[in-house]
Amino acid sequence: MSASQAPDTRPRDAATVVLVRDATRPGGSGVEVFLMRRHAQVGFLGGMHLFPGGKVDAADMDPALHAYIQVEDVAAAPGRLGEDIDVPTALGLFMTAFRETFEESGLIPGAPPELEPARLGARAQLAERGFLATLAALDLRLDLDAMEPFSRWITPTVETRRFDARFFLTEAPPHQEGLADGSETDRAIWLGAREALTRHADGTLALLPPTWMTLQALAEFGSAAEAMAHTRATPTASLQPELVTGAEGFTLCFPGDPAHSVPTRALPGPTRLTLRDGRWRGQDALGGAGQGSSTDC
Secondary structure, rough: OOOOOOOOOOOEEEEEEEEEEEOOOOOOOEEEEEEEEOOOOOOOOOOOOOOEEEEHHHHHHHHHHHHEEEOOOOHHHHHHHOOOOOOHHHHHHHHHHHHHHHHHOOOOOOHHHHHHHHHHHHHHHHHHHOOHHHHHHHHOOOEEEOOOOEEEEEOOOOOOOOOOEEEEEOOOOOOOOOOOOOOEEEEEEEEHHHHHHHHHHHOOOOHHHHHHHHHHHHOOOOOHHHHHHHHHHHOOEEEEEEEEEEEEEEEEEEOOOOOOOOOOOOOOOOOOOEEEEEEEEEOHHHHHHHHOEEEOO
């Protein structure tokens, strides 16, 4: 195969949105997260429980969308992401985050209660109208401050289908109900971050490594407000996992792990995940080469 015929494995820009709220179950505490299960018949990531999100579309870069942005200074968008990119690209990532969240869950972070009940009706027409026309019909301004950059995940180079996904943290609007779209996703649930990890460990919930690591980080917070405040005050972590194979099987190492090319830890929690029995298991290898405490969740 010639160089011109070689597949393009450069990561595609994408956005993922982690919706959080305070625990609502009796006796519950900490942070709950909104997870959606990909339909089993969907070829890509079928059966996985994920946060809403997807790749940046050309329409997300339309400058006409900027008229529907509510923010003090649009020029600050690249700085909020912690990236050396131009303003239109940064705004496109924010627009993707809002659009994908609305498409997949029906939720619009930061939207006022007065938007009800028009919100779900507008979602039903979103595919036909497009995002720009939908915002115009709702006369809605998207509050960029409701989306807080949390982390950046770049698919390992060993994969052919790669994404450069910016993860945004946002508090779920208390007056809105989230629903699966019935097409790409067939289930929508709220779970405590720690409970979701436990369910993954016992095999009742399938998670991808970025979802696993995000839940691990959120499990340390006592409330959604605490998680948001910490995220605002913390530089956005960037991670490109590196694959290591050995006697234990496939292991993904993160920055700060002795086997990773970046020596500085990016997120709290384990520095590697190992795939065993079809599930990812966390391990901190910082205590020494190949040593550390292992945990299922």
